[in-house]
Amino acid sequence: TRSERYFSVEDAKVTVALDTELTDALIEEGFVRELVSKLQTMRKEAGFNVEDHIVAYAAGNDKITALMQANRNVIAGDVLADEIVVNSTDGYVKEWDVNGETVTLAVKKV
Numbered sequence: 001t002r003s004e005r006y007f008s009v010e011d012a013k014v015t016v017a018l019d020t021e022l023t024d025a026l027i028e029e030g031f032v033r034e035l036v037s038k039l040q041t042m043r044k045e046a047g048f049n050v051e052d053h054i055v056a057y058a059a060g061n062d063k064i065t066a067l068m069q070a071n072r073n074v075i076a077g078d079v080l081a082d083e084i085v086v087n088s089t090d091g092y093v094k095e096w097d098v099n100g101e102t103v104t105l106a107v108k109k110v
Contacts, residue, residue, distance in 0.1 A: 032071045034098045035064070035105075039079045042107045046092035056081040057089040057106035064103040082110050 008017040039056055048054065056079055058068050065086035068075060072084045091108025 031067050031099055036075055036078045038096050038105055046107055048109055053080050053082045053110040055083045055108045057085045059087050059089050059104045061101050061103040064101055
């Protein structure tokens with residue numbers, strides 16, 4: 001069965017209910033995962049080696065740049081970024097749709 005917030009399944013005498021509400025923290029985590037995925041794709045497209053350290057850039061979207069700043073340690077660690085720069089771009093540049101938000105991302109080898 002399904003309600004606005006819960007999804008439940010019954011089997012014999014056992015019922016399992018899942019809370020399907022997306023909290024702000026879960027939404028933010030989804031954006032972070034998408035940004036990491038896009039930056040990793042860009043590393044490959046730019047021909048970088050797996051071990052290459054980069055500078056990651058984001059511009060053109062205040063929501064995304066704020067998310068990148070707030071989560072800079074996680075993102076930097078996942079994409080080997082020595083630095084995350086917002087509101088400018090350099091290197092390999094590409095525009096993306098990240099969960100409905102348009103943003104320009106860039107990667108440059110250190």
